Amino acid sequence: MGRHSCCVKQKLRKGLWSPEEDEKLLKYITRFGVGCWSSVPKHAGLQRCGKSCRLRWINYLRPDLKRGMFSQQEEDLILNLHQVLGNRWAQIAAQLPGRTDNEIKNFWNSCLKKKLMKQGIDPNTHKPITDNNNDDVKEKKIEFFDKKSEFFPSSSSSMPISAAELEQTFHVNNGGLILSSSSSMETGSFLTKSICDPLFLVEFHSDIDPIAYNSNLLSQFQQTGYDTTLPNLANFSDHSGSKMNTTTSFIMNEARESSSTTNSNSHMNNSLSAGFQQMTFEGEMFQFNGINVKSEEGCIGQWEQQNMHEVQVNNASDFNIYPMGSLSGEYTDVFHQI
DNA sequence: AAAAACTGCAACCGCCAGATA
DNA sequence: CTATCTGGCGGTTGCAGTTTT
Numbered sequence: 001m002g003r004h005s006c007c008v009k010q011k012l013r014k015g016l017w018s019p020e021e022d023e024k025l026l027k028y029i030t031r032f033g034v035g036c037w038s039s040v041p042k043h044a045g046l047q048r049c050g051k052s053c054r055l056r057w058i059n060y061l062r063p064d065l066k067r068g069m070f071s072q073q074e075e076d077l078i079l080n081l082h083q084v085l086g087n088r089w090a091q092i093a094a095q096l097p098g099r100t101d102n103e104i105k106n107f108w109n110s111c112l113k114k115k116l117m118k119q120g121i122d123p124n125t126h127k128p129i130t131d132n133n134n135d136d137v138k139e140k141k142i143e144f145f146d147k148k149s150e151f152f153p154s155s156s157s158s159m160p161i162s163a164a165e166l167e168q169t170f171h172v173n174n175g176g177l178i179l180s181s182s183s184s185m186e187t188g189s190f191l192t193k194s195i196c197d198p199l200f201l202v203e204f205h206s207d208i209d210p211i212a213y214n215s216n217l218l219s220q221f222q223q224t225g226y227d228t229t230l231p232n233l234a235n236f237s238d239h240s241g242s243k244m245n246t247t248t249s250f251i252m253n254e255a256r257e258s259s260s261t262t263n264s265n266s267h268m269n270n271s272l273s274a275g276f277q278q279m280t281f282e283g284e285m286f287q288f289n290g291i292n293v294k295s296e297e298g299c300i301g302q303w304e305q306q307n308m309h310e311v312q313v314n315n316a317s318d319f320n321i322y323p324m325g326s327l328s329g330e331y332t333d334v335f336h337q338i
Numbered sequence: 339a340a341a342a343a344c345t346g347c348a349a350c351c352g353c354c355a356g357a358t359a
Numbered sequence: 360c361t362a363t364c365t366g367g368c369g370g371t372t373g374c375a376g377t378t379t380t
Contacts, residue, residue, distance in 0.1 A: 014349080014350075015348095015349075015350090016348070016349075017348085017349090051350090052349075052350080055348090055349065055350085056348090056349085059348075059349085060348080102347085102348075102349085103347085106346070106347055106348085107346095107347095109346095110345070110346055110347080111346090
């Protein structure tokens with residue numbers, strides 16, 4: 001009650017730190033280490049409050065800070081972490097070595113937030129911005145900026161004619177995996193679907209053997225009733241931004257209870273009958289969860305009674321893989337014929 | 339060239355929880 | 360048990376540099 005702010009005392013300096021002040025603080029911390037911040041100003045000869053010293057050290061002087069722009073990988077990670085954690089900047093920063101909560105918060109507010117809004121995504125919920133507030137409405141469509149040539153540089157002559165011709169909607173309650181594009185998604189229409197995933201936000205890094213990853217980390221979920229089938233990651237890109245060149249296949253866990261809304265214009269034959277659904281991708285370019293991929297000739301994706309969805313693809317470009325877990329919500333699903 | 343608007347970011351503020359007297 | 364102190368956190372502000380008018 002009635003507690004004074006730490007900087008209330010008249011003699012304490014405020015505002016930007018001078019190089020001299022930085023030097024004093026750096027010298028002191030280097031020599032004595034981080035301890036009681038309230039005593040630091042006195043011992044270091046600074047006219048600052050302890051809180052200010054702490055902040056200056058954490059956000060600027062700490063030797064392990066990473067400087068410069070955020071990489072694409074960092075940006076992707078922040079987006080995914082924010083989707084799970086919300087504005088818990090300290091927790092997000094803990095996953096990004098060398099970055100501070102303040103830095104990430106600023107980056108979010110000045111850049112990422114605007115980016116998402118430009119894409120028609122609510123930065124708070126990470127869901128498409130809707131015309132109404134009815135949470136029961138599962139299918140939301142967003143029109144994106146017409147920058148098709150950026151995203152599909154090699155197939156401009158066969159661009160989608162309209163969103164109506166492209167979209168295929170269905171609900172999924174157990175997606176099993178989130179695949180997210182590393183570049184911003186700027187064309188076409190998005191549809192949302194529910195997910196509940198067995199893994200919790202683990203990134204694949206280049207130094208992780210994806211096969212070992214599958215076998216080791218998935219085992220703990222196999223008693224939970226989740227179907228833990230995951231893609232063969234050996235041929236997928238790691239998070240370094242390299243591209244997948246080889247033909248590969250993956251199995252996508254699909255809905256436990258699935259329902260679909262078919263669209264006769266779609267290239268997919270997607271039926272609700274008898275619990276068996278099949279999607280055919282015959283050498284087509286399409287997007288899967290924001291990934292720009294091309295299916296192999298004659299490839300058939302099946303969405304069967306067991307709720308499995310298998311698609312063979314090749315020539316995917318620029319994507320990252322995020323297994324997410326213990327998360328119920330909605331995420332974007334995209335199927336585009338190019 | 340000058341003023342206004344915009345942007346990025348460092349730093350402050352107030353609140354909270356845990357520790358301590 | 361209560362009051363106070365301290366560190367940590369997220370929201371916000373204000374400044375300096377840049378871009379636009």
